[in-house]
Amino acid sequence: MADRRQTRNQIRGPHSALTDFLASNNISATQIHQNHQRRLREAEHQTTVEELENNIEEDDEYQHVGELPAEMKKRKRKEVVALVKIKQSKEFARRKARRMGEDGDEAIAREMMNERSQPLPGQLENCEACGKRFTVTPYSKTGSKGGLLCAKCSKALADDEKKTRAQKRGTRSGRRQNQSNLLDGLAQQGALSLVEMCTKKVADNINHIEEFGDLPSQLLHRLSQILCKRRVLTPRTLDLFLRPGLNSIDIYDAAKLETHDFEKIFAFMPDLYRVNIRFAGQMKDKVIEYMLGRNRKLKDLQLDAANLVSDTYWRLLFQKLGPRLESIKLSNLDCSLDDETIDVMCRSCTTLRRLKLKQCWKAGNNSLQAISSLMSLEHLSLNWVQDVDNEILLGTVSSVGPRLQTLSLEGFSNPNDRLLEAVHDNCLALTKLRFSHNANCTDRGFVRLFTDWTNPPLENVDFSSMCDMDNTNPEGPADAIGLASQGLVALMNHSGSMIQKLNITSCRHVSRSAFEEIFSDEKMYPHLKELDVSFHTVIDDYIVGRMFRCCPKLQKLVAFGCFNLRDIRVPIGVALIGGPKAQAPIIPVVDF
Amino acid sequence: MSASTSSQPEYVTLVSGDGFEFVVPRSTACVSGTIRRMLDPSSRFSEAISGRCALENISGVVLEKVCEYFCYHQKNKNQTHVPDMDIPPELCLELLMAADYLDT
Numbered sequence: 001m002a003d004r005r006q007t008r009n010q011i012r013g014p015h016s017a018l019t020d021f022l023a024s025n026n027i028s029a030t031q032i033h034q035n036h037q038r039r040l041r042e043a044e045h046q047t048t049v050e051e052l053e054n055n056i057e058e059d060d061e062y063q064h065v066g067e068l069p070a071e072m073k074k075r076k077r078k079e080v081v082a083l084v085k086i087k088q089s090k091e092f093a094r095r096k097a098r099r100m101g102e103d104g105d106e107a108i109a110r111e112m113m114n115e116r117s118q119p120l121p122g123q124l125e126n127c128e129a130c131g132k133r134f135t136v137t138p139y140s141k142t143g144s145k146g147g148l149l150c151a152k153c154s155k156a157l158a159d160d161e162k163k164t165r166a167q168k169r170g171t172r173s174g175r176r177q178n179q180s181n182l183l184d185g186l187a188q189q190g191a192l193s194l195v196e197m198c199t200k201k202v203a204d205n206i207n208h209i210e211e212f213g214d215l216p217s218q219l220l221h222r223l224s225q226i227l228c229k230r231r232v233l234t235p236r237t238l239d240l241f242l243r244p245g246l247n248s249i250d251i252y253d254a255a256k257l258e259t260h261d262f263e264k265i266f267a268f269m270p271d272l273y274r275v276n277i278r279f280a281g282q283m284k285d286k287v288i289e290y291m292l293g294r295n296r297k298l299k300d301l302q303l304d305a306a307n308l309v310s311d312t313y314w315r316l317l318f319q320k321l322g323p324r325l326e327s328i329k330l331s332n333l334d335c336s337l338d339d340e341t342i343d344v345m346c347r348s349c350t351t352l353r354r355l356k357l358k359q360c361w362k363a364g365n366n367s368l369q370a371i372s373s374l375m376s377l378e379h380l381s382l383n384w385v386q387d388v389d390n391e392i393l394l395g396t397v398s399s400v401g402p403r404l405q406t407l408s409l410e411g412f413s414n415p416n417d418r419l420l421e422a423v424h425d426n427c428l429a430l431t432k433l434r435f436s437h438n439a440n441c442t443d444r445g446f447v448r449l450f451t452d453w454t455n456p457p458l459e460n461v462d463f464s465s466m467c468d469m470d471n472t473n474p475e476g477p478a479d480a481i482g483l484a485s486q487g488l489v490a491l492m493n494h495s496g497s498m499i500q501k502l503n504i505t506s507c508r509h510v511s512r513s514a515f516e517e518i519f520s521d522e523k524m525y526p527h528l529k530e531l532d533v534s535f536h537t538v539i540d541d542y543i544v545g546r547m548f549r550c551c552p553k554l555q556k557l558v559a560f561g562c563f564n565l566r567d568i569r570v571p572i573g574v575a576l577i578g579g580p581k582a583q584a585p586i587i588p589v590v591d592f
Numbered sequence: 593m594s595a596s597t598s599s600q601p602e603y604v605t606l607v608s609g610d611g612f613e614f615v616v617p618r619s620t621a622c623v624s625g626t627i628r629r630m631l632d633p634s635s636r637f638s639e640a641i642s643g644r645c646a647l648e649n650i651s652g653v654v655l656e657k658v659c660e661y662f663c664y665h666q667k668n669k670n671q672t673h674v675p676d677m678d679i680p681p682e683l684c685l686e687l688l689m690a691a692d693y694l695d696t
Contacts, residue, residue, distance in 0.1 A: 178673045191668045194661045194696040197676055198688035205681045213685065219692060572672070 033138055034120065040142055083109045129153040185530075185556040187575035195219070203227055212240050221250050228252035228278075235261045247297070248274035255279040262287040266294050273297045278304035288313045292320050302329040302356075311336045315344045322348025329381075331358035339366035346370040358383040358410075365392050372396040381408035381434075390414055394422050401426030408434035408462075417445030424449045434462035439469050443480035443509070446487025450494040457498035461491065464505035464532070476509045483507040485514035492518050496525050503532040505558075512538040519546035532558040534578060540564035548574065604631060605644045606659065612652030620662035621645075625695030650690045657687055658694065 015023075022029065086092050086109045095108055125136050128147030134140075141154040149157060181187075191197075199219060202209065203226040212220065220241055227233045234256050241249065246269060254262070254277050262283050266272070272295055277283065283306040291298075298321050303309075314337055318325075328349065330337060337360050346352075352374050357363060364386040371380070377400045393415055397407070404427055409415075412435075420441055423433070435441075446463075466482035476484075483491075488510050492499075504510070515538065528551040533539055539562045548554060548571055559565060560578030570576045604621050606614045622628040630639040639645045647655060661677060668674040679687060 181673075187672070189670060189672055191661075191665045191674045192676065194658070194665075194691035194694075195688065197661075198679060198684050198691050200676070201679045201681065201684040202688055205684065208681065209685065213689070215685075215689065216692060219688065 030120065037142070041146055044142065045146060079113070082113055086112050127153055182575050183577055185575045185577065187555070187573055189573055196222075199223055200226065203230070206232060206237055206240075209240065212243075217246050217248060220246070221248075224250050225252060231256075233257075238264070242268035244268060244270070247271045248276075248300075250274075250276040252276075252278050254283075255281055258282050259284050259287060263290045266291045270294050271297055274300040276300075276302040277306075278302075280304060280306040282308065284308045285310055285313045288317055292317060297324075299324055300327040301325060302327070304330075305332040306330075307333060307335055309336060311338055311341045314341045318345040318348045323350060325349045325352060327354035328352060329354070329356035329358075330360060331356070331383075333359075334361040336362070338362040339364055339370070342367035343370040346373050349374075351376055353377060354379040356381040356408075359385060361385045365389050368392050368396050372399040374400060376403070378403055379406035380404055381406065381410075382412075383408075383410040384412060387414060388412060390416070390418065394418060397422045398426045402428055405429055406432040408432065410434065410436050413438055414440065416440040417442055417448070420445040420449040424453055428455050430455050430458060432460040433458050434460075436462055436464045436466065438466055439481060441466060441482065443482070443484040443487045446483050447490045450487070450490035453494060458495040459498050459527070460501045461495060461499060462501075462503040463491075463507060464503045466507050467509060480509045482509060484509035485511045488514055489517060492523075492525075496523070498527055499525060500527045501530040502528065503530075504536070505532050505534045508535060508537070510536060510538070512540075512543070515539065515543045516546070519543060519550045523550050525551045527553060529553050530556045530558075533562065534558055534560040535562070537561070537563055541566055541568050544568050600633065601643050603643075606655060607644065607646045608650055608652040608655040609648045610652050612655065614655060614659045616659050616662060617666075618643075620659075620666045623662050623665045623696060624658075627694060647694075649693065651686070654683060654686050654690050657683060658690055658696070661691075661696065 019029070083106075087105060092109060092112060095112070096105065121136050121138050121140075123136050124133055125140075125148050126133055127150035128143035128145055129149055130153055132150050132152075134150035136148055137151070139154065140148045140151070141157050143149045143153070143157075192200075199222050203223060206227060212223075215223075224233070224241060227237060228251065231253055233251060233253050235258065238251070238257060238261055241251075242265060249265060249269060249272060251257075257280075259282050262277070262280070263286075265275075265277075266287075267290075275298060280303055283303070285308070288309055301321075318341070322345075328345070339362070342357075342363055343366065347370075353376055355371065355374065355377060356379075357367075358381070360367075363384065365388055368382075368384075368388055369392050371377075371382075372395055380400060393409075393412065397419065401407070401423065407423070407427060407430055409419075412419075415438060417440075419435075423430075427433075463483045468476040468481035470476075476482075480486075483504060484507065488504065488507070515536075531547065531551065531554060536559075539559065541564075544557070544559070544565060545568070547557065554574055556575045556577065558577045562578075563580075565580050568576065568579060570579075600618065602618060603615050604618050604627075606616060606621065606627070608614070618631065622631065627645055629635065630637055630645050631643070633640050650658070657679070664677045
């Protein structure tokens with residue numbers, strides 16, 4: 001144990017049990033460490049082994065300049081003995097076997113001898129980088145040329161390594177993020193646009209930004225979207241968005257804003273013609289009063305959850321701004337905006353082209369009746385909480401129907417096939433039709449709606465949750481209720497050429513053969529981008545494969561609860577959401 | 593179209609407001625819609641003829657980052673789940689303005 005002897009100059013304390021055990025089994029910690037160091041060095045020098053070997057002779061000459069011939073002879077003899085010893089060692093045999101005869105015995109033995117002459121922990125050595133003399137420790141790092149480094153240089157090297165590693169982690173986009181993007185329907189290929197990347201970066205550093213300068217308004221809009229999604233739109237960050245020259249503001253999450261912040265918006269931006277404020281919980285009567293006093297240009301108003309505004313002020317607002325308003329979107333209002341207010345709105349806002357009322361608890365039949373008097377309405381979206389009278393709804397659809405481009409009726413559970421008939425007879429210019437959560441319309445009603453309908457093909461269709469809700473009869477009645485096989489076929493025949501978005505979630509009485517017919521070989525839906533077929537248990541891998549083939553522009557396929565999907569191969573650029581596996585294998589389109 | 597592009601030089605020069613010049617492959621520079629339209633031979637703009645785009649309102653530091661993005665974009669062309677490029681925070685607003693101008 002030559003190694004042991006060399007450590008004689010060290011102070012020795014009591015042995016631990018482990019050390020004793022290792023010693024009894026002929027395992028030495030020093031040797032393990034040494035082997036480790038050697039392996040490190042070997043890895044570094046694998047490519048330059050040849051060179052090293054060639055240099056050995058020269059090194060010898062250089063190192064031993066000036067020694068006497070006798071000394072030289074002695075040294076050579078020792079060397080030969082050492083080499084013979086090495087050649088007999090186990091380590092040598094192991095190494096030779098590993099190299100598979102690439103090098104000669106002599107070369108390997110010499111290499112090993114050279115390694116042994118490397119200083120061990122506890123010895124002194126000159127640092128490879130700075131040349132200082134230092135004590136070798138087990139923590140001394142190997143420098144770029146194979147020599148050891150002093151404590152200071154070792155630390156610098158370790159720091160560098162750490163830094164590069166940290167940077168790598170920073171730029172890597174994690175699996176979790178990828179899945180999150182996929183759920184958002186982002187399966188795009190290649191890098192994000194530089195604008196998008198910078199916008200995200202700006203949002204990351206929003207607290208260090210003092211002003212946006214003259215960013216164009218569409219970028220401000222995007223920034224607002226990101227900040228609101230992260231819920232960091234505070235009074236401080238709001239100030240960044242207030243610029244007198246702009247004429248629109250979008251705040252998707254105003255929950256952290258106080259009353260005076262809303263006033264500030266209208267104080268700084270008197271030219272606003274488009275206001276979109278959601279979660280406006282602190283918006284009060286006096287804000288509306290302030291707005292009415294300053295703003296004279298408002299055309300487009302969207303407010304969400306502004307529950308502290310009283311009916312009196314809603315009416316005042318409609319009366320004052322009425323003739324100018326072109327678009328009103330109000331949602332989540334549960335203690336104001338009653339029938340009378342909506343009546344005032346409909347009488348004052350005579351040029352209204354777009355109206356959306358969602359979850360306004362107080363609006364009922366009379367409101368619906370009032371809406372039928374809006375003669376310039378082009379887009380109507382209603383999501384009613386109260387039950388409505390079928391006749392009144394029919395009357396409204398008949399009177400505003402002919403001009404409508406958008407008709408969205410959510411949560412109306414009473415209407416039956418007569419509503420579909422009214423749509424068939426009156427609506428002639430629709431591009432978007434939503435009618436969801438209803439269990440009274442029948443499949444035959446849908447067939448009639450889409451047969452010989454003078455309306456041009458629809459672009460955006462949502463018939464989600466149109467199904468019979470009888471739990472005791474999961475297959476549904478024989479005469480299918482809701483959108484079922486025939487209705488869907490009729491829909492695709494009518495609108496297939498232009499359709500871009502289709503949502504038929506939970507219309508569970510559509511049969512597999514209907515899907516086969518819709519997505520058969522000769523069918524093509526050239527514009528279909530988004531398709532939601534969640535909870536259609538008849539859909540299987542074959543049907544989905546047909547879908548990918550028939551819809552060349554498909555970007556997003558939502559398939560929650562489609563339990564027959566097993567092994568889908570998703571084309572590049574399509575986001576499959578809710579499939580059986582979190583990440584379905586992605587294949588290039590050419591495989592189809 | 594392909595005949596005319598093949599006759600054009602392979603590299604174009606982008607000049608920043610403070611006089612730095614960046615010589616980049618034409619295909620990468622055309623990641624930017626603005627530069628692509630500048631260089632479109634059918635436009636007969638002087639940029640298209642000389643292959644040299646002077647971007648007066650973009651500083652050298654920012655333009656360097658933009659060129660880095662061009663290469664990054666080219667490199668990640670047909671890949672999914674591309675990691676974001678590293679953008680120093682102090683540069684992000686200026687870079688955002690430049691990116692908006694360049695339609696990138």
